[in-house]
Amino acid sequence: MSIATIERPTTRENPGTAKVAGIDLTQFLDDITGCQPEDLADIYVRRSKPKEDLATLTKHAWDMVEAAHREDRKVRAVWWEQRSASKSYVRRDELEAAMAAVMEGHSKTLYVRKLDRFDRRGMGTVGSALDELDKRRARLRVVKEGLDSSVPGQRIIFAVLAERAREEAQDIAWRTQEGKDAHKALGEWQGGVVPYGLERDPNKKGRLRRRADEYPIAREKIAVPLLNGDSARTVAHRLNAEGIRTRNGKLWSATTVAKLAHSPLWAGLLPDRERIMDEHGNPTGRWRHTGRAYLDEKGRTVSVGQGVITKGERARIQAKLAARTRPGGGGKRAPEYLLTDTLRCGRCRGPMEGGGQVALGGRYHCRKWSREGKAGCLGVITRACRVDEAVTAMWWSHVSALEPGDAALDAIARRWVSIKDPEKDTRRKEIVAELDQVKARMEKLDHDHYVRGKLSEERYETLSEQQAKIRTELEAEQEELARDSDLSALLSDPETLREVWEASPQDERRELIRCALPRVTIAPAKGQGDKTPILERLTEGPRVPRTGMRLFTSGDDSQLHMFGVDFSRRAIADG
Secondary structure (H helix, E strand, C coil): CECCCCCCCCCCCCCCHHHCCCCCHHHHCCCCCCCCHHHEEEEEEEECCCCCCHHHHHHHHHHHHHHHHHCCCEEEEEEEEECCCCCCCCCCHHHHHHHHHHHCCCCCEEEECCHHHHCCCCHHHHHHHHHHHHHCCCEEEECCCCEECCCCCCHHHHHHHHHHHHHHHHHHHHHHHHHHHHHHHCCCCCCCCCCCCEEECCCCCCCEEECCCCHHHHHHHHHHHHHCCCCHHHHHHHHHHCCCCCCCCCCCCHHHHHHHHHCHHHHCECEEEEEEECCCCCEEEEEEEEEEECECCCCCECECECCCCCHHHHHHHHHHHHHCECCCCCECCCCCCCCCCCEEECCCCCEEEEECCHHHCCEEEEHHHHHHHHHCCCCCEEEHHHHHHHHHHHHHHHHHCCCCCCHHHHHHHHHHHHHHCHHHHHHHHHHHHHHHHHHHHHHHHHHHHHHCCCCCHHHHHHHHHHHHHHHHHHHHHHHHHHHHCCCHHHHCCHHHHHHHHHHCCHHHHHHHHHHHCCCEEECCCCCCCCCCCHHHHEEECCCCCCCCCCCCECCCCCCEEECCEECCCCCCCCC
């Protein structure tokens, strides 16, 4: 905020005074009528944060005014702002205006109380400013240190103090970050926008609690429908139709609902964020919200109070939303058919999609034929119910033939866990990420100790033991989760496996089939009324290694059964 304007140097009228609450800045100004620029001075007052006492800042301003009067200078303007002097990305408009006023000749002296009030970015920045002032026969006066840029031999003192201020700023930044990390470990949120349904707890610093007027809506109208599989768009439309608005009084959108569901704070978890850097790796002052929960040094999430949903519910909602989202963004309809994107056309090898009336069994047809006609592909059309039953039998036969430790079986186990227990799957991913960080920290310790010699032997051993202990704990937890994902007992009992399969909804069945059979190609019929058994027309895709195809049999090999479905050559025919 500009306290005196350079366009009106001969008046004490100050239209910006009211913008500085608690201080009447006109008290510092002198009557400059008839004065020359050499007899005038501007003073610059800066504070970094509002907590700095106004009485102290007023005393600083009077110190500069008295110094100007002792040197027979009259104060023409006062420049006051609240900005950091150490961050290169922070633009200090009032300092720029004060320097411009001096360099344009409205006055010839700029007073600051200390050099670190002027700048904390080192001699490179301070030296450039002094060069510009020297060109115009103007000067910078530092009251506390008694420096005058026009005095020969004092630039070396400016250089030392400027570099010391720069190092002090770096130390302050380090201590500040250490404090923030300590508060994170205690579960204290540093601040930001509170998600819908929650509010800051006035009795506990950095903690959240449920907001009485919003929580019932957030829980029953948003969280529960998402857990039941509704899309973010459906939830938003329903809220708008019922006249429910956001906290800002705006309409809900699918993006708003999705962001809410992905927010760690909505689950009462401390969020993580990344600092955005420029092309040279320097901080820009902006942050990117990753949508991930913050992990402590042991790789565990940190609670910041109550949430609208639990950690497990957040994982389930994210899994359901991910299943309805395209890789490049944007939503997609949930497939109605079991083999959508799995079944391939035997003519063009392109994907087949479902069509027709689902209640009557539906059909699969070549997508390329459907969209481009016979010029694109002659197409394959087949009844959906027969192919679904046959591919299901192929999948179970494939899975039952796998040996423990097989890569396909491990993929099925991981996918099964991610479907049935997304919270456990999320934790598994967190452990992998934290183990990578532990490895990086241990490599840095080795480098700092053996190569750079920055760590003493005792300090190195202490820190190395801490990281080794964390790694051991994470690896033990990882092994425990892997044991929980073991499906060998389940796969050894076909009856139990059948019960689990029948209890699973179609979207879960689709994911499990694709773990072992990501591609199944169906050959075209030889003609109308072709009696070729459907199993003979189906071929596994090339990406899946054939580890042995085994079907459960009843009687001779011509009579095949799978969970009550007859796949004999006499029973299966597809035209």
